[in-house]
Amino acid sequence: MTSKLERLRSNLQEYAAAMDRIYANFPGKYSSTQKLIVELGIGFDRKIKSSYIGEPRECHKNAFDVLMEYPKPELYYCEGFATYAEAIMPVYHAWLVNERGEIIDPTWHKQASFIEPAYIGVAFEREFVQIVAVETGIYGILENDRFRDFQIKRLGLAPEDLCPQFHPR
Template identity: 45%
Template sequence: MLLEFDKPFLKKSESIFFVGEVRQCFKNCFQALWDYPEFNYCEGFAIRDNMPIALSHAWLVNDAMEVIDPTWTEETEVAYFGVVFTRKFVMQTAAKTKCYGILDSDYSNRHQLRREGFSQGALHPLFHPEFCNSN
């Protein structure tokens, strides 16, 4: 499912808007939505140059597809691959599952994403027009 809609995010924003808690990427990015409405919530996988393994991760992007990563703020090269969710979908999912994160927390929603795929309104139309136009 993720491979069908994921996008590469290769450019990191020059600005650091805030620094989140270590190993709390889903929480950091969820909470940032309240203070930074201009950012969009992403989940997927990230690969750091000093750790060549894909890790489940959350980050933010602006409308120019620049990554804002409040969790991994050190100076290292990172490649991000994932999907951008709508703010409404992120908030609704968190309220329903009582968890930060969407993809890694699908188990607490009886694996609805795995069974049914992304619902209409889940993926951000600016970043996923092909999905939004087909549903």
């Protein structure tokens, strides 16, 4: 694990611990998205150039659109937190990874974002991504959990919702 990934994970652990204290009486499994990512998240730090170029500040839509437009079985939709050398702080983000765990980010495609990339997140099964999008009418899964009665934060993710290549069952 690179030092950038270690720092990102440590930052998320601190934030998750603070949220646990604030929401000590939360009646579910995860008091925050950070806690879920700390527990289930996989670190990715190999970013490759891609021809997929999306709109700035539309990471969930960009990753979803690429996933649906190019239904290659070797692309996986991820959500979590990411940063790179010039970034001031970690950002909640969505991206894709290929079967080798290489980051394909249609939103952060400028050259600076390739310097010390650090992404920690969960890789979802394509079918789950589609189901949530249809149910909510919104791009994004974890931060839009409120539109599904906080189902993920209350109960967690089912093993079949996660990509087994990165999250063994």
